[in-house]
Amino acid sequence: MNRRRFLKRGVMALGATAVGSAHAPSPASDDPSKVLGGPKRPYGDRSRFERAVRGLPQPPTKTDEWGPSVTPLGASMGIITPSALHFEVHRGGVADIDPKKHRLLIHGMVERPVILTVDEIKRLPSVSRIYFLECAGNTLSEWTAPTAPTVDWTHGMTSCSEWTGVPLSLLLREVGVRKGATWIIAEGADGTGNERSLPLAKAMNDILVAYGQNGEAIRPENGYPLRLIVPGWEGNVSVKWLRRLTATDRPYMTRIESVDHTGLMPDGKARRFMFVMEAKSVITFPSGGQQMAGPGSYEITGLAWSGHGRIRRVEVSTDAGKTWRDATLQQPVLPFAHTRFGLPWRWNGREAIVQSRCTDETGYVQPTLKELVKVRGVNSKFHLNAIQSWKVDADGSVTNVHV
Amino acid sequence: MSRRLPLAATIVALVACAWPVAAQLPTYGVGRAPTAEEIKAWDLTIPPDGAGLPPGRGTAVDGKPVFVQRCASCHGETGEDEKYFRLVGGRGTLATDKPIKTVGSYWPYATTLWSYIRRTQPFDEPGSLTSDQVYGVTAYLLHLNGIIGESEVLDAASLPKIRMPNRDGFIPDARPDVGKTKR
Numbered sequence: 001m002n003r004r005r006f007l008k009r010g011v012m013a014l015g016a017t018a019v020g021s022a023h024a025p026s027p028a029s030d031d032p033s034k035v036l037g038g039p040k041r042p043y044g045d046r047s048r049f050e051r052a053v054r055g056l057p058q059p060p061t062k063t064d065e066w067g068p069s070v071t072p073l074g075a076s077m078g079i080i081t082p083s084a085l086h087f088e089v090h091r092g093g094v095a096d097i098d099p100k101k102h103r104l105l106i107h108g109m110v111e112r113p114v115i116l117t118v119d120e121i122k123r124l125p126s127v128s129r130i131y132f133l134e135c136a137g138n139t140l141s142e143w144t145a146p147t148a149p150t151v152d153w154t155h156g157m158t159s160c161s162e163w164t165g166v167p168l169s170l171l172l173r174e175v176g177v178r179k180g181a182t183w184i185i186a187e188g189a190d191g192t193g194n195e196r197s198l199p200l201a202k203a204m205n206d207i208l209v210a211y212g213q214n215g216e217a218i219r220p221e222n223g224y225p226l227r228l229i230v231p232g233w234e235g236n237v238s239v240k241w242l243r244r245l246t247a248t249d250r251p252y253m254t255r256i257e258s259v260d261h262t263g264l265m266p267d268g269k270a271r272r273f274m275f276v277m278e279a280k281s282v283i284t285f286p287s288g289g290q291q292m293a294g295p296g297s298y299e300i301t302g303l304a305w306s307g308h309g310r311i312r313r314v315e316v317s318t319d320a321g322k323t324w325r326d327a328t329l330q331q332p333v334l335p336f337a338h339t340r341f342g343l344p345w346r347w348n349g350r351e352a353i354v355q356s357r358c359t360d361e362t363g364y365v366q367p368t369l370k371e372l373v374k375v376r377g378v379n380s381k382f383h384l385n386a387i388q389s390w391k392v393d394a395d396g397s398v399t400n401v402h403v
Numbered sequence: 404m405s406r407r408l409p410l411a412a413t414i415v416a417l418v419a420c421a422w423p424v425a426a427q428l429p430t431y432g433v434g435r436a437p438t439a440e441e442i443k444a445w446d447l448t449i450p451p452d453g454a455g456l457p458p459g460r461g462t463a464v465d466g467k468p469v470f471v472q473r474c475a476s477c478h479g480e481t482g483e484d485e486k487y488f489r490l491v492g493g494r495g496t497l498a499t500d501k502p503i504k505t506v507g508s509y510w511p512y513a514t515t516l517w518s519y520i521r522r523t524q525p526f527d528e529p530g531s532l533t534s535d536q537v538y539g540v541t542a543y544l545l546h547l548n549g550i551i552g553e554s555e556v557l558d559a560a561s562l563p564k565i566r567m568p569n570r571d572g573f574i575p576d577a578r579p580d581v582g583k584t585k586r
Contacts, residue, residue: 114427191529268498
């Protein structure tokens, strides 16, 4: 956890100052053993010297309430994303919800339709699971050319948290899903009412109705006080601010599933219900915008994940894919979770192109971009899970390249 | 009457006792049954067969002034602005290098448009349009895309019958389509 790595990072919007303070902060003592420390705080914050923040689009998106922010993967450690740095995608702003007023309605083809309060849901047997969430559109800028400058912007729409909640299967068994029901429609309480049709089989398998994230309540921007967590599937189906579940015998063809989250193929036909996030990996160090401190020893490290379960293997190349070496997988290696990999590397100071390639437990091997484009063309927008290349120049600078 | 009422009250009381008070999750004894009004207020998604469409009606002629007043600042008066989401045009572009995905060129179901407008639009005032206005705005957008005439009435019966040009433009997920497997 305490990897000391000195990276000359790009321009950071936020300095180390305490926001709102009129005074410049005093410099930290050269010898903390000789000074009295600061007071206790009821809700902690990180060191004033830490600067990683979510990336906000520049120039801004259409409105502040619409669009993404990205997780600063370039500064990430381990597999858990701090809740404050979890990526966001909104289509109508962050809902502000009083948990005392919030309700979950479960109805449709069920024997006992029900309205539950958040407190009632918290009385039910709970589980905690570590799962990644990845936006289907993660990496969408990279289909035709290396576009985003950093790993935050190429891959930062994936995050990984410990989620706490109730298995959806428990709720559905309690209300008694009727014979003939095959889908569950989930809807959020916010103004955009994100609506998704989900196959009942997945709902009965591993979906959670979650209220906890990393040991505390889910953050507002991640769906407070209640959201779905759908392991391994595109993030949008993990409906935030969840207020309604309807059991039906057919998908409802909502806007997001019948229009937005479809994959247009070269022949003009579009794939729909592309739920699974296929295996993907990326090197977070060295990655775009970072700076090597000179020739010598480093650890190449990054993240791998698969919507089909566990990561089985990650290979790393430092010669643009000519040769590959197995990276070490950090424990724990969990299904539907980020897996951290690492490989010691002695950089000789010459130009190098680093790549990672993962294999999941089904045997699926992360493809190259050329392989993807050959089948899907460049207009399917979502589900780009190709091998990412970073070029380390002789001067130690790192840039996004296609090979 | 004076004898029947107490009897009825007794039956109601007996039934209420036999059924644990509104505990809808039998194992855990929590939750209550929703009222019909509560379900109606939230059960707003309209599937392609139109189930749940409310009474009301509208034509493109009716919908145009609503669109101009409430929608045009983002989408342009004719729905062709690229600034936000282009709603009109693009027919025949899907198999080209520059596909333009609009209501007319891409959306497979008119019910989706109706459902989405009612639930989420206008952006800054979601859910504020009346059913008549939603039918009207939907009709206006379909008319701008050359799918219906400007006087054609949209209502709960006619909306699900509209056949969108790209209705058959969708196929199931074909993955894994790429990526070697080393089983």
